[in-house]
Amino acid sequence: MYSEAQILEWLEEVKDPEIPVLSLVDLGVITNIDINEHRVAVTMTPTFVGCPAIDYMKQDVIEVLNSYGIDNVDVQVNFDEPWNSNKITEKGRKALKEFGLAPPPKHNLIVDIDILDNIECPNCGSNNSVMKTPFGPTACRSIHFCNNCKETFEQFKPL
Amino acid sequence: MNEITIKELLYKIADDQLILGHRNSEWTGFGPLLEEDIAFSSMAQDKVGQSQAMYQLLHELGEAEPDTVAFMRNEDQFHNCQLTELPNGEYDFSLIRHFLFDFAYAIRFEMLANSSYEPLAKLSKKIQGELRYHTMHANTWIKQLGSATEESISRLQNSLNEAMPYSLGIFEPSPYEAELKSEGIFEGEEVLKEKWLAKITDVINQTQLQMPDISTLTPKYGGRKGKHTEHLQPLLDEMAEVFRIDPTADW
Structure with a gap:
């Protein structure tokens, strides 16, 4: 079993493809992580409804978690917890500014x-x-x- | 919940956004100044993306895949209002249409954010925030050009007069108005129209433009039932050209 904190730490490696200094975690688009023995389910939500980068991000999440030996990764995209820009973390805001x-x-x-x-x-x-x-x-x-x-x-x- | 009523509502919203999104995209490379080129292209991206999310809700209710729905229907299967399919014309017409349409949709999504149909309420709440940038953009230009020079004022006025009967077609009543209201899904086209009129009249009154007397106009209805102008089918042919040649095309 993995902890949620561990999964989030690994997901720090997944960056916004258009802003490569900002991780999905700091962007605030990861809305839920559900872990059981056999699989990790990640729920994401796009910044803008028509964001063309969401499919890339989804694929990147799967690849990064696969690289840590989690073979069964399920990524859902929905609007249950819609994104807003207040969800960008302080670390993320600092990274944006430096960028x-x-x-x-x-x-x-x-x-x-x-x-x-x-x-x-x-x-x-x-x-x-x-x-x-x-x-x-x-x-x-x-x-x-x-x-x-x-x-x-x-x-x-x-x- | 009656699925037919929901589907009718979702289809007209999705089709309106897809078709106007496509028209907006036709400004790419042709905008009167770079910022406007980018603005219409960006709004196109938002609208097409929002329509895709609406088609996804329809897919979850048993309709075909979003791409199939978007690219494989003919004009009589589209439920967009005729306003959205009219050619872009000159920039003044595109701007007026953008102003009239986006205020209607900002209010529509504000109303739908409280819908009893939860998937639609969630999506509407999200889209509502994005549309603020569209109405902000429309507002800025209508206020500026609506009080600028004789030419800008008369161009906008002519376009406003031309677009108004089509704009009233946005609010063509659905056969399911009563059910939508009683089930708490949507308060209805008439309520939306009244809110919209108050809003656009307020903006127009801050310019030198004159609000047309809508009591003398016949709304251009028919779009919601698949009756369109000669302009829709050529748009669909162009939009679906690649998909129809090769449905697996990717880039």
Whole structure:
């Protein structure tokens, strides 16, 4: 038998394919782990409903757990515990920032346009920034401009 | 729970999102500026993804696989409203359609988040959050271009007048309105329409655009029953071209 903590530690190795510094655990998309003698069942939920990376992530979870000798891995994707950006861990937020992607501001689950301006620039740390467009290179990123260092940057969108 | 009523509801929602998602994707590479090109492409990805999740719910109720349902039906088997299938036209028309449709759907999913049909309620709650970015985008541009120059105002006004009868077609009553309501699945198209009208009127009143008098308009109904304009079948042919040649194609 494996412990849930052990499984989670191994799953730290599975990264978001588009943000390779962020593990699925820190992204907050692993919603349940069920272990019995014969199999490990992992439940995941996508960040955005149409996220094309979910199938890759699912496959990666199976491969990583297989590599630790767990042959019977079952991965389910559902919306029982839907993802929101508050689920990104502190470690994950730090990794995003170091990667150059502004972490999403914490919110009360109602994302208002007001919280999308004055995002802290991951390059210079200034909050003197404006959102240029809520749609970026992937479904989960928006594009911002920093008035201080005059750099364009991306943010992991609050949702 | 009566499965026929649920399926009818799921099909029209999924088909609306798939068809408008496809139209949005036609802006890829053609947007009037890079940000708008990305915005419509990104909304296309969201909508097609959301439709897939809806088709998955239908699959769990015994319908065919999502890809088969999406790519193998002909126009008379699609339940999308005619608004979604109209060609993109110029950017002003696409923008107005996006504004009218996404506010209707933001409210629809807000209502469905409380549905007694739990799988739909969960998914709607999730989609509701994503649509906030779509309505935010529509709002920004309608407010800006609706009060900018003579040309931008008259273009948007003409598109608004043209799109409005089709927009009313979003709310074509279902044969199962009474059951949906009594079973707590969905409060109904009429309630949705009233909420939508209040919302879009509020935005339009903040611009120099005039809200058309809807009491004088005949809604473009028929889409929900498989009656479509000449524009849908060519869209379906293009969308399904690869799948119909090789259903196992992968990339």
